Amino acid sequence: MRGCDCCDEPAVARVREPDRHFCATHFTGFFEDRVASTIRNDDMIKPGDRITLALSGGKDSTALLLVLAHLMPAWENVRIVAITIDEGIAGYRDETVRAAVELTADLGIEHHTVTFHDLFGDNLDTLLVGREREACTVCGILRKKALAVAAERYGATKIATGHNLDDEAQSVLMNTLRGDLPRLVRDAAQENTCFIQRIKPLSLTPEKEIAIYLMINNAWKVLPECPYTRFALRAEVRGILSKLEYRHPGTMTNLIETKKKIGRYCAGAQVSEPIRRCRECGDPCSAALCQVCRLRHSLGR
Ligand code: SF4
Ligand code: ZN
Numbered sequence: 001m002r003g004c005d006c007c008d009e010p011a012v013a014r015v016r017e018p019d020r021h022f023c024a025t026h027f028t029g030f031f032e033d034r035v036a037s038t039i040r041n042d043d044m045i046k047p048g049d050r051i052t053l054a055l056s057g058g059k060d061s062t063a064l065l066l067v068l069a070h071l072m073p074a075w076e077n078v079r080i081v082a083i084t085i086d087e088g089i090a091g092y093r094d095e096t097v098r099a100a101v102e103l104t105a106d107l108g109i110e111h112h113t114v115t116f117h118d119l120f121g122d123n124l125d126t127l128l129v130g131r132e133r134e135a136c137t138v139c140g141i142l143r144k145k146a147l148a149v150a151a152e153r154y155g156a157t158k159i160a161t162g163h164n165l166d167d168e169a170q171s172v173l174m175n176t177l178r179g180d181l182p183r184l185v186r187d188a189a190q191e192n193t194c195f196i197q198r199i200k201p202l203s204l205t206p207e208k209e210i211a212i213y214l215m216i217n218n219a220w221k222v223l224p225e226c227p228y229t230r231f232a233l234r235a236e237v238r239g240i241l242s243k244l245e246y247r248h249p250g251t252m253t254n255l256i257e258t259k260k261k262i263g264r265y266c267a268g269a270q271v272s273e274p275i276r277r278c279r280e281c282g283d284p285c286s287a288a289l290c291q292v293c294r295l296r297h298s299l300g301r
Contacts, residue, residue, distance in 0.1 A: 002021050003021070003023075004021060004022050004023035004026050005020050005021050005022065005026075006022065006023070006026040007023060007025075007026060009023035009024075009025070009026075010023065011023060012024050012027065012212075012216065013027040013209075013212045013216070015027075015030065015209065016249050017249055017250055017253065024216045027212065027213070027216060028213065028216060028217065031067070031205070031209060031212075031213045032067050032070060032071065034204060034205060035067045035071070035201050035202060035205065036071055038201055038202075038203060038204050038205075039071075039199075039201050042199075044158070044160075044199040044201060045075060045078060045158065045199070046157075047075065047076035047077055047078065048076070048077050048078070048157075049075075049078045049079075049157045049158050050078075050079045050081065050154075050155055050156050050157050050158075051068070051078065051079065051080045051081070051156060051157070051158045051159075051160050051199075052081050052082075052083050052147070052150060052151040052154060052156035052158070052159050052160070052196075053065055053068065053080050053081070053082045053083065053160045053161075054083060054085065054147055054159065054160065054161045054162065055082040055083065055084050055100045055103070055104070055111070056084065056085070056096055056100070056162075057084060057095075057096030057097055057098070057099035057100035057103070057223070058096055058162075058223060059210055059211060059214055059220075059221075060162030060163070060164055060167075060202060060207075060210060061100075061161070061162035062099070062100075062103060062162075062214065062219055062221075063162065063202065063210045063213050063214055063219070064160065064161075064162040064201060064202055065080070065082060065103065065104070065107065065109065066107075066213075066214075066217060066219060067201070067202075067213075068080055068160070068201070069107050069109065079110075080109055080110070080160075081109075081110045081111070081112065081154045081156065082100065082104050082109050082110065082111040082112075083111075083112055083113075083114060083147065083150040083151070083154070084096075084097055084100045084101075084111070084112070084113045084114070085113075085114055085115075085116070085143050085146045085147060085150070086113050086114070086115040086116065086117075087115075087116045087123065087124040087139055087142070087143065088115060088116050088117055088122070088123020088124050088125055088126070089123075089124055089125060089226060089227065089228070090125055090227075091224060091227065092224050092225070092226050092227060095223055095224055096223055096224075097113060099221055099223065100113075101113075103219075110154075112150065112154065114146050114149065114150045116142055116146065119142075119145070119146050119149060120142060120296075120301070121301060124138070124139055124142070127142075127299060128228075132228065132231060133231045134231075135228035135231050135232070136228060136231065136232045136233075136234065138295060139228070141291045141292055141295055142292065142295070145283075145292045147159055148195070148196065148283075151196045152195075152196070156196055157196065157197075158196065158197050158198070158199050159196050159197070159198045159199070160198075160199050160200070160201060161198060161199075161200055162200075162202055163200045163202060163203055164202045164203065164205050164206065164207050164210055165202075165203060165204055165205055165206045165207070165252055165253070165256065166206060166207040166238065166241065166242075166252060167207075168200070168203050168252075168255075168256055168259075169241055169251075169252035169253075169255040169256060170234055170237045170238055170241055171187060172184065172187075172255045172256065172258065172259045173237050173240075173241060173255060174233055174234060174237050175187065177233070177237070178233075182272030182286075183272075184259065184262060185262060185263065185266045185269070185272070186272060187259065188259045188260060188262045188263025188266070189263045189266070189267065195284065203256075204256075206252070241255075272286055273286040273287060274286070278290035278292075278293055280293045281293055
């Protein structure tokens with residue numbers, strides 16, 4: 001059996017790009033160091049920050065909370081509040097909410113659950129009747145709003161999400177496939193359309209390494225998959241990109257690099273409407289009405 005590149009223990013994890021082998025201890029160190037340097041290089045966390053962490057209870061946000069909880073003692077006066085958004089998806093969300101409650105109790109982290117039902121008057125399943133194919137679009141718009149409401153309610157200065165390298169690469173490809181240049185440029189420029197800054201400390205961490213980190217740290221849980229995943233373009237893009245990454249290592253990182261270059265080349269260019277206020281709710285948006293208000297109208301609410 002091949003040994004760890006850093007000690008005499010047997011290797012339990014292989015990392016590509018560059019090709020390295022690690023024992024459990026050195027993999028955990030490597031993993032947490034990369035998250036710490038992602039945070040440092042982008043100046044994501046400052047002394048005194050109160051961070052709202054979007055904790056779905058799934059693997060990405062679970063790993064993010066574990067890493068931030070480990071790193072937190074090194075930061076001056078930084079607090080984390082975990083927020084779980086319960087969209088109201090039967091047979092799926094209850095289990096992940098339970099996992100989130102257990103994890104935060106174990107770590108001694110403040111935790112709150114915010115429901116679509118309380119904020120928007122109904123759960124996602126009911127809102128989607130007859131328009132299930134739009135599930136992820138509707139869910140994404142409302143979840144973003146729910147997180148912003150929760151962040152404001154609990155006095156957050158930053159919103160941290162568990163988006164990983166695979167998610168980020170998928171988004172670049174999806175925006176390209178949809179021909180959505182304004183969004184691609186907005187993402188590339190890390191333009192903030194919310195009042196509270198969003199940070200993604202796992203954005204350079206591959207999904208596979210998150211799974212290894214959770215297994216090594218006894219935090220891996222098999223949870224149900226969202227029933228609406230089958231309608232999502234993301235699910236197809238994910239399959240295609242995983243195959244490409246396997247056959248051509250570095251594909252995902254190259255997509256992220258492309259996004260950064262687009263951001264640099266388009267810096268200052270007016271590719272989308274300037275940010276203004278929604279005429280109904282006052283939220284920042286690029287049209288007369290924000291996405292949430294438009295959605296409310298189309299849902300007849
Ligand atoms: Fe929401 Fe779509 Fe994710 Fe399900 S798969 S939780 S509907 S975004
Ligand atoms: Zn609005």
